[in-house]
Amino acid sequence: MTRYFPKEIEEKWQKEWQEQGIYKFDLEKGSKGKYYNLVELPYPSGDLHLGHWFAFVPADAHARYKRMSGYRVFFPNGFDAFGLPAENAAIKRGIHPKDWTMKNIETMTGQFATMGTMIDWDYSAITCLPEYYTWNQWIFLKMFEKGIAYRGKALSNWCPVDQTVLANEHIEGGRCWRCGSEVVQKEVEQWFLKITDYADELIWSQPPQAQWPRQVREGQNNWIGRSEGMLLNFEIVEKARKDNKNKEYIQVFTTRPDTTDGATFLVVAPEHKFVAKILAKEISEYVRKAQRKTEMERKEDRVKSGVFTGKYVINPVTGKEIPVWVSDYVLAGYGTGAIMAVPYADERDREFAEKFKLPIIKTSFKAKPKGEKKINYHLRDWSISRQRYWGTPVPIVHCRRCGLVPVPFKDLPVELPYNVDYTPKGKPPLATDEEWLKVKCPRCGTEGAKRDAETLDTFFDSAWYFYRYVSPHFGDLPFDKSKVSELMPVDVYFGGSEHTLGHTLYARFFTKFFKNLGLVKFDEFAKKRVQHGVILGPDGNRMSKSRGNVVNPDDVVREYGADTVRLYLCFMMPYEATSPWSSGAISGIYRFLKRVWDLGEKIEKVDLTVSDLTMMHKTIKKVGDDLNTFQFNTAVAALMTWLNYLSVKKVSKEEYETYLRLLAPFAPHIAEELYHSKVLSANSVHLENWPQYQDKYLVEEMLQIVVQVNGKLRDTIGIQNSEVKNQNYVQDRAVNSERVAKYLNGQNIRKVIYVEGKLINFVV
């Protein structure tokens, strides 16, 4: 009797599968339609961690199940290879970001192999290679052409350590999501994408067009934050002026124009242009103080502060003069940067009014001021400029005569030069490379024009990578339209909840832009989104090096084998849950696989009883249904239950063969090994069909009927399946049960509820 040595068989089969190419994607092979199985592409940080395993393994089990069920499953993967961490690591260690990144990709690709997935690496994309980022530039130029990409100036989140602008989405509690330093506000000229043009299209309709989790749909809708309201003009009171000409106004945005009669003062943001005109010392001091505050401090500082400007405006509904105040609780970036304060109806306004003793009067909620209807969005245009080296160069030339000139398509790519001093200096690293920087203007031919020295946000790269996968070497367009129409949209997109407001929203935006260009025909790039949870450290905290609670998958694989790790990840929690790793529980999984292994020794020639068949067919159904609906934990539990059943009886070859097919998506190596050595098959288990269950075997011969009196369980009785339709028979049997008779005890039976094959309840 051989023992289960995972290491040997796993390495053997990984090699064999590779050589035989059993996972090569073939659109022609399979009885059913295509199935695009996608997992968020990983960042090449150095090593695969447990999070990667948790993202990919259940997704792989799902893909394998779909493939065995006859779908033509497309499961590619790539690397999101540009970005700050490479640059920071490179600066720290003195290695070039490209070398660091490519080395990590090599390491991680090797680690991926140990996972035993069916990923077909012939379809892949590495975003830092010119073959990929050429098409970033192409898309950018199309966006520039359509006015979606534009150069603008804006107060921006600036990370002083990383020396770059940050998108709103990348600030966590006022700090840079990468380095954790405090973000400050700085006026910077930069490239934007007009995602706000698509704000309405990006709002999820009711009912949704695609199967995305409610949490994501609601989250995105809130982030887009559409609000309908009105722009109202408040005339500035100018005592010196006699005539009616040249009136000046402060414009406010409100969603409740009906409360205008309760507006007893106006508040403007410190950055508002009205404030700059007032020269009072007190005011400029307040403004300076507010501007010096970091985002962090403004948020922490819940006590309202402010100063009176000394100016008044006229409430258009009441005609009364009301004072204008400055306060930083009004945001410069939203609406018009000025509000009418209705302390009676708005809690924040009331707080302010109470603190500064301003009048609070009742509103009728019936006011009808004149104004322009206006829809405001919380969503801002997406800042894509990064003043860093390791990214896609912006394909624009700055010419003194022509201004912003796009690099002609035929001259793409604008390659990222290798030898550049990329240590932070307060200006983009590419701007220090004079030789690269200086070009002739592509439009007028003037010498001394300059390339744009900024690089694109890496979220630009990842907003469309899944299109590239289908034709990774295509040279005419970002992707082969015919391939995309065959394989897209993605059927299921696995990933983490941290991408609700960033990545997945951008990806949807790009798809809508592609549709406008006529490149695709669908509205959503993914039909279904499945979000996994987080594996915490054994101590229940998030894994971190500083806590010392990090579990390294390589170590666990070395101890138990990949199949055990895979099965454990599927079994220990629902896919969307966040739960701690348990080093005890994984040994139970290893024990389980050893029992599956040993069961192979027991195969005999035996006839299957009806209950054997029922058990088998029920398990086939349960495991298949659960794999289909991403309930991996209960699928594994069903396999365990069947194993417990098989362990105490004689096992037929048919049962064992079926067992291995059901196990194959979860534990591909051991299933393959036993399929050859014990079932004596010449074929790979992974090329077999998923077993079919038959309805006739799903019902047990003897049914256990629950007998209740007044809804309380009093007995269970066994009834032949053939008799369950006969209520009188069942009722007779139930009444005659001693334990039930005790409770009925001659009382009047007022009502009998019979649920066929399940339960009978006497109401007395």
Next chain:
RNA sequence: GGGCGAGUGGCGGAACGGUAUACGCGAUAGUCUCAAAAACUAUUGGCUGCAAGGCCUUGAGAGUUCGAAUCUCUCCUCGCCCACCA
């Protein structure tokens, strides 16, 4: 403050409105062993009882129902995301 979600054994977690605690971990006892590990067998929600059994139990409380972990309402606690968005 807003949104989404969750509260079930010692732990991770199962349960189309119909036998709550599947499956796994852990624990206890036993078999095997010189011993230990491994493996195997049995027990394992609580209270009560010699036992048969009885009663209670899904964060708290109410409601709907023949019947509620599941549906409704109120409250409490926790998690995630967003947040002075007018």
